[in-house]
Amino acid sequence: MSKPAYDSRLADVIKAYMRAHGLNSHQEMARVLGVDRTLVSKYLNGTRACRDVEQLRQFAQAMDLPSETFGLLDAPDQAEEERENAVTDWRLIRQTLNRNRHALSAAAARLYWDPIRIEGTACITQPGWMASAPMDLDSIRLDFNPDAPGPLLDGGEVESEPYRPLRPNGTRFGRYSQAIRAIAQPSLFENRTSYRLLDASFDDSGGHMAFGLTTYFDMVDVCEVIAHETAAVWISRRDGNLTLDDLPFRKRVGDLFDTSRRPVLPSINTLTIRRAPDGDTFFLHRRGSTKVTLAAGLTHIIPAGVFQPAAIGQSNVARDLSLWRNMIREFSEELLDAPEHDGSSGTPVDYDAEPFRTLTEGRRTGKVRAWCFGIGIDPLAPASEILTVTIIDSDVFDAAFAGMVSRNAEGDLYPSETGAVGIRWTPANVRRTLNHEPLAAAAAACIALTWKHRDLLLP
Numbered sequence: 001m002s003k004p005a006y007d008s009r010l011a012d013v014i015k016a017y018m019r020a021h022g023l024n025s026h027q028e029m030a031r032v033l034g035v036d037r038t039l040v041s042k043y044l045n046g047t048r049a050c051r052d053v054e055q056l057r058q059f060a061q062a063m064d065l066p067s068e069t070f071g072l073l074d075a076p077d078q079a080e081e082e083r084e085n086a087v088t089d090w091r092l093i094r095q096t097l098n099r100n101r102h103a104l105s106a107a108a109a110r111l112y113w114d115p116i117r118i119e120g121t122a123c124i125t126q127p128g129w130m131a132s133a134p135m136d137l138d139s140i141r142l143d144f145n146p147d148a149p150g151p152l153l154d155g156g157e158v159e160s161e162p163y164r165p166l167r168p169n170g171t172r173f174g175r176y177s178q179a180i181r182a183i184a185q186p187s188l189f190e191n192r193t194s195y196r197l198l199d200a201s202f203d204d205s206g207g208h209m210a211f212g213l214t215t216y217f218d219m220v221d222v223c224e225v226i227a228h229e230t231a232a233v234w235i236s237r238r239d240g241n242l243t244l245d246d247l248p249f250r251k252r253v254g255d256l257f258d259t260s261r262r263p264v265l266p267s268i269n270t271l272t273i274r275r276a277p278d279g280d281t282f283f284l285h286r287r288g289s290t291k292v293t294l295a296a297g298l299t300h301i302i303p304a305g306v307f308q309p310a311a312i313g314q315s316n317v318a319r320d321l322s323l324w325r326n327m328i329r330e331f332s333e334e335l336l337d338a339p340e341h342d343g344s345s346g347t348p349v350d351y352d353a354e355p356f357r358t359l360t361e362g363r364r365t366g367k368v369r370a371w372c373f374g375i376g377i378d379p380l381a382p383a384s385e386i387l388t389v390t391i392i393d394s395d396v397f398d399a400a401f402a403g404m405v406s407r408n409a410e411g412d413l414y415p416s417e418t419g420a421v422g423i424r425w426t427p428a429n430v431r432r433t434l435n436h437e438p439l440a441a442a443a444a445a446c447i448a449l450t451w452k453h454r455d456l457l458l459p
Contacts, residue, residue, distance in 0.1 A: 009069065009070065009085070009088075010043055010050055010056075010059070010070065011043055011044050011046065013069060013088065014029060014033075014040065014043060014044060015044065016089070016092045017029070017032070017063050017092065017095075020092045020096035020235070021095065021099055022099070022100070026040040026041050026044070032062055033058075033063075034058070034062060056070040057070075064091075064095070065088060065091060065092075066087075068084050069084070069088050079170070083168070083170070086165045086166065087183060090163070090165045090179065090183060093228060093231050093232050093235065094180075094184050094228065096231050097227055097230075097231040098296040100234075101227075101296065101297060101380060101381075101438075102298060102438035102439065102440075104230055104234060104380050105122040105378055105379060105380040105440075105441050107230070107234060107242055108122070108230055108242075108379035108380040109122040109124060111242060111244055111247075112256070112379060115256070115257070115377075116130070118130070118376050118387075118445040118448065118449065119445065119448035120448070121434075121439075121441060121445050121448055122378070122379065122380075122441040122444065123376040123377070123378060123385065123387075123441035123444060123445035124256070124376060124377050124379055125374065125376045125377065128200070128201050128202060128203070129200050129201075129202065129257070129375045129376070130373060130374030130376070131202040131203075131372070131374050132202075133453060133456065134371035134372065134373055134449075134456060134457060135207050135371060135372050135373075136369070136371060136372075137323050137324055137370045137371070137372055137388075139207060140206060140207035140209065140323065141206065141207070141208045142208075142209050142210075142211065142321050142323070143208070143209070143210045144195075144211050144318065145198060145210060145212050146212065146213065147212075148196070148198055148212035149260075151214075151259075151260060151261060151262050151263050152261050153253060153261055154175075154218070154221060154222065154263075155175055155221030155222040155225055156174060156175060156221070157249065157252060159248040159251075160225045160229075160249050162229075163176060163179075163225050163229055164176055164178075164179055164225075165179060175221040176221050176222075176225045176228070177191070177217040177220045177221050177224075180220065186296065187288070187409065188409060190216070191216050192216045192306075192308055193213060193214075193215055193308060193312065193317070194213070194214055194215060194219070194265050194306055194307065194308035194309075195211040195212075195213065195214075195265070195266070195307045195321065196212045196218075196259075196263055196264060196265060197210075197264040197265070198210040198264075200374075200375050207372060207374070209375075209386075211307075213317070214265055215263075216265065216306060216308075218263040218265070219263045219265035219383050222253065223262070223263075223265075223381040223383045225249055226247075226249060226380075229247050229248075229249050229250060230242065230250065230380060233246045233247060253382075256377050257377070262382075264382075264384045265306060265383050265384070266307050266383065266384040266386045267304055267305060267306050267307065267383060267385055267386065267442065268304070268307050268323060268326050268327055268330070268388060269300070269304040269387055269440075269446055270302070270303050270304065270327055270330070270331075270390050270446070271301045271389040271443075271446040272301070272302060272331075272389075272390050272392065273389065273390070273392070273450070273457075273458070274392055274397045274421055274422055275391055275392065276394035277394070278420075279420065279424055279425070279426075280424070280425040281416070281417075281420050281421055281422030281424055282301075282422055282447075283301070283335075283413060283414070283422045284299055284301065284302065284413070284414040284433070284437070284443075285299070285300045285301065285302040285304075285334065285412070285413055285414070286298075286299055286411045286412045286414065287299075287300050287440075288410060288412075297438075298438055298440040298443075299414075299437040299438055299439050299440065299443065300440045300443045301440075301443040301446055301447065302334050302335065302413065303327065303330030303331050303333070303334040303335065304330065304334075304440075304442065305326065305329075305330040305334075307323075307326050307386065308320075308326070310325075310329060310348065311346055311347055311348050311349065312346050313346050315348075316348050319348060320349075323370075323372065323386065323388070324360075324363070324370060325351060327388065328351075328355070328356050328360065329356075331355065331359065331400070331401075332356070333408070333409075334408050334410065335401050335405070335408075335413075336355065336401060336403055336404065336405060337405045337407070337408040337409065340409070354400070358396060358399050358400040359392075359396070359400050362392065362393065362400075367392070367395070367396045368390065368392050368396055369390070369391045370388065370389075370390045371389050371390075371391075371457065372388045373388065373389070373445075373446070373449045374386075374387060375387065376441070376442060376445050378440065378441035378442060379441075380441075385441070385445070387442060387445050387446050387449065388446070389446060389449075389450045389457060394421075397421075430451050433447060
């Protein structure tokens with residue numbers, strides 16, 4: 001039998017929710033809860049209590065919190081109540097993280113004085129990881145080492161414990177990915193074999209990247225803990241001024257460019273430009289805050305995806321160790337909303353099928369040009385970012401993406417401008433995007449670098 005409903009945490013939870021979502025007025029919070037502004041004020045100042053079970057359930061649902069937050073199950077003992085409170089706080093910090101990644105990336109970038117800020121963005125790099133000018137993908141050599149030693153850290157360190165709450169049975173989640181799956185799982189959250197960056201170098205003779213293997217959750221267990229810790233301290237500081245001494249787990253990770261210390265799982269981020277006689281256009285993607293793990297809630301370029309083989313098995317790992325093949329699979333998934341090649345099957349991808357055939361043939365004939373700038377890191381969740389741009393002549397683009405969607409499994413494409421396919425590649429639009437969109441760090445870097453090298457890339 002349920003105990004009488006109570007709301008001892010209602011005011012605290014409302015305050016935490018407002019802070020997490022950047023709500024500055026009782027009126028804004030009232031719209032979330034579906035009540036009058038004066039009622040929110042009374043809840044917050046303690047002059048009004050809520051004892052109505054259904055009302056409390058509705059409040060919990062409106063704030064995306066479990067009903068247990070307001071004691072709507074059997075009365076817990078003190079330890080259970082503390083655990084539930086900790087889980088609620090963890091969930092609210094996760095919400096804060098996913099709704100403030102743009103500001104948090106900027107705050108995280110300020111923690112480091114030695115890395116290079118790419119074109120003034122929050123995306124950071126180091127000497128040797130960036131080319132002096134865009135490189136054709138064919139000039140970049142990829143090597144694979146299946147016997148590379150594992151990283152030193154795996155996310156189970158004592159410094160990560162505050163961000164791995166207790167399970168209902170009283171034991172602590174061993175990994176952050178387990179907590180995400182149990183408490184706040186996004187729509188797309190699968191553990192997949194992925195390529196782990198071991199080394200990289202770019203110079204005038206070309207580029208080189210060396211890879212081993214890791215898994216998606218290996219990266220989440222470290223990189224998203226770093227991000228969660230940053231969000232938790234950022235909430236408490238409010239002024240955005242963080243130091244590494246405030247962040248024990250980030251400090252334990254140390255040098256973000258030392259690939260031996262943590263699993264460095266790169267994403268390939270591609271700015272797509274449609275080249276047309278009536279003007280070039282580009283494309284942006286708003287990633288759903290509850291759909292994805294990395295760059296959730298941010299504006300991104302399209303496509304962007306983790307570098308991973310499309311199917312299981314040693315032969316597929318070797319076959320798919322290709323920047324281009326990963327990019328064209330992401331083109332298909334994000335622009336056409338095709339099913340993901342998620343690495344769960346042993347069946348290899350048919351790269352002679354469409355749209356792969358059209359895009360690869362376009363590259364052979366010079367109607368598709370794919371370039372790489374190098375590698376950067378988003379300092380908030382430092383998984384690493386391979387920065388690329390692909391320029392596609394309009395006839396090839398329109399043939400490959402005749403069924404282009406406005407929404408896919410990861411979020412929404414920005415609407416095309418009137419009379420255009422995409423957003424016009426103009427100084428005003430580039431400036432507006434860089435200055436006013438909540439861009440993922442890698443997206444900002446790719447746009448800024450493409451604009452910097454536009455005379456070479458878009459002659």
